[in-house]
Amino acid sequence: MSDTKTSVQVDGVRLTLSNLDKVMYPRHGFTKGEVIDYYARIAPVLLPHLKDRPATRLRYPDGVEGQTFFEKNAPSHTPDWVRTVCLPTPGGSRDAVNFVVVDDLPALVWCANLAALELHVPQWRVGPRGGAREPDLLVFDLDPGPPAMVEEAREVACLLRDLLETDGLRSFPKTSGKKGLHLYVPIKETSDQRTSAYAKEAARRLEKEHPRLVVSRMEKKLRSGKVFVDWSQNNRHKTTVAPYSLRAAEEPSVSTPVTWDEVNSGAELWFGPDEVRERVERHGDLLEPLLTLRQKLP
Template sequence: PAEERRALLEELPLDGPHRRAAPSYPNAGARLLDAVRDQGLPGVVAVRTGSRYPEGAGDDWREVRVDGASRRAAQRGTARREGYGRASLSNPDKVLYPATGTTKADVLGHYLAVAEAMVPHLDARPATLKRWPDGVEGSSFFEKNVARHAPDWLRTARVGTPGGRSESADFAVLADAEGLAWAANLAALELHVPQWRLGPRDGRHPPDRVVFDLDPGEGTTIVECCRVALWVRDLLDEHGLVAYPSTSGGKGMQLYLPARVTDPERTSEFAREVAERLAEEHRREVIAVMTRARRRGKVFVDWSQNNTAKTTIASYSLRGRERPTVATPVTWAEVEGCREPADLVFTLDDLPARLDTHGDLMHPLIDTEGFRLPRGGVIGRVPG
């Protein structure tokens, strides 16, 4: 019965950062719903007294939603109106996504909601911010050098910028939720990072991952990208390599392969070998060169994103699109099952539930040593 299950649950050591027992309010009724409504939460789950754990749908467990509540309201309630920690939030009600009414406070709420999963993918990587001060219907700009307005508590790293306006720039390194809140206050909707990390003295480590950026040409969508992603997976599998897929939050997707190299150019060389072999085997569907005129009806496997001077959108980052879409890690089952572009479109409203269900699907990039890449030329050879 419910009461005995609750007593057993409360005996377990679950009060921590990853698991805790949901609070229980027996017979609270209308008073509980009023409190939920005041906090902007979507509702509660009601369990009938004395009921046993259900084996299927039934009347003993019911979701009771509060009228007018939404996940956005919950996020707004989670995001403190004045900011988070040492990061302040100005103009929290400023609308950054007019089509959905998404405010700066909502953006902060998103980044706080995903911080536990997202920060490990940002930590020790110099971040390039793409900012929309007047919202997504206004102009945007990339910002690398944050020296003018970075607070003393935020880690910054002076990194060389060959080909840029200056020889180096002071990049933000977003190592915690406070850093994400600081970026949200700048309306830095998009956070881009390279495929390599910084050492404790800001020296560059070799790349620790390979990225295959799948860019759909005119007449193709993420559906065709999924087909190409499966071909990449099969090719890597021939060599015992495992990649992890993610949407870009836009039209395409990326695959990330944890790697261990000593030559900073090796990841780019390897990605090019994979792209060119796929373009040879699937000439009607895949292209490995950047010429836009040749991409119509094909998916471009952009291997050049492994260049140490380039970046890709960080996992769980928002995108500056009409709607607040998110670069979202996905399962291979979702890739296999994609039939319509909408199947792999996720907004900030979707992320809390996805993280509850899947956790961080990109976590293997963090907690594995990385694969040694096959020696040069092996990928380019077609078996048989």
């Protein structure tokens, strides 16, 4: 395939897009041009969830069946109009990393053109001067261990929702885009030590109440037939796939906000890019409360 390039104007910024016909999802025929088109169209609801959050990009230069790599550091060819922020990375191969912050449509299209199929962000934002703030989100990753499947994840999601409600906390679900579910709890800015401790304790309470269905401990040997309530996503150095991000799977799937009625009813919880755009047209952003609601941890 020839290295074809196309020059486009995005919100006043000139970008050069390459290889738009390159297939990213071979079993589905979904091309890089379609990846960029999806991200450009979903940007109005995606960008608010990326704003001020340093992004880790999961790149697939040769599509989902090729090699991949997580990219934290901004590449040397990053345009000067892409916002970057230097943050310490304790325990990493570098003392600090220049993270990309995807605050606007040109930066989002630029990332998509680099085959950054997945966008992952932490539960905290950076301030105006670049320093890391305290977390404003709490997240639980509900991961069913075979032979458990999404049906068990639904049940655990509802149990966890009820447990959080007893502590006065509203939670909001989305699909992981693969086999699990994510539950978000918007909070007032709170230290990551406290958010992690609360999330761990909530997961342990749920495991104690439902030991045949729930596991809160990390050991993989304990997860068979149960749903692992992963509370560790609240560690300051962990990230979670962003709402509306594509996922690298056989078919192009999306980490999609859903309603509690959908979780409860047994409705289909797998969505492709076209379905997600249609859902947004009908419902708007189901995770909009994450941007405005600030709850106090008990």
